[in-house]
Amino acid sequence: DQQVKQNSPSLSVQEGRISILNCDYTNSMFDYFLWYKKYPAEGPTFLISISSIKDKNEDGRFTVFLNKSAKHLSLHIVPSQPGDSAVYFCAASVDGTSYGKLTFGQGTILTVHP
């Protein structure tokens, strides 16, 4: 039962353009969402998060949007840079905080071409 899904295994974008990574979830109890970036041979690195009481959160080039009615979130990276090339995971948590276990999607491989 895949409660968090990233339906695009890969995304290729030109440097300077926008990258949009998508994530869908099925568990309506999820109320905290995070995006992590992972380079080969390294652990996931936290990027940005959003609570279910918000629909948007920005941090520099990264913006996360949450559509609760559609159970959908997206990560926008503007402008994309070659160093952004990595695997991106969305993750979700129940209980209103990031205390508890995270449920991850399968990941999307982002490639940013110079």
Add this chain to the structure above:
Amino acid sequence: DTGVSQDPRHKITKRGQNVTFRCDPISEHNRLYWYRQTLGQGPEFLTYFQNEAQLEKSRLLSDRFSAERPKGSFSTLEIQRTEQGDSAMYLCASSYPGYQPQHFGDGTRLSIL
């Protein structure tokens, strides 16, 4: 802030052997998590500790798996009688209480021959 440290980075063993991994969390973090990641998948939750108490275990954690955090600092994950299906990346994460993200180590890659 030295980050989450995991040892070893890579473990190769024969089927049927026992293996033990260690995780040292960020020093102020009282929550410690173990996840397992297989190829093409996201990390899957195994178990977590608050201080020395193990508060939740996934159904993925069969009776061949045991985790400890004896003094509320570092943690160990032991797999007994390893099987081919145990081959994976084992990730450790830690967090502060409150609205903080979990910080991950670089993982231990387990390869079963």
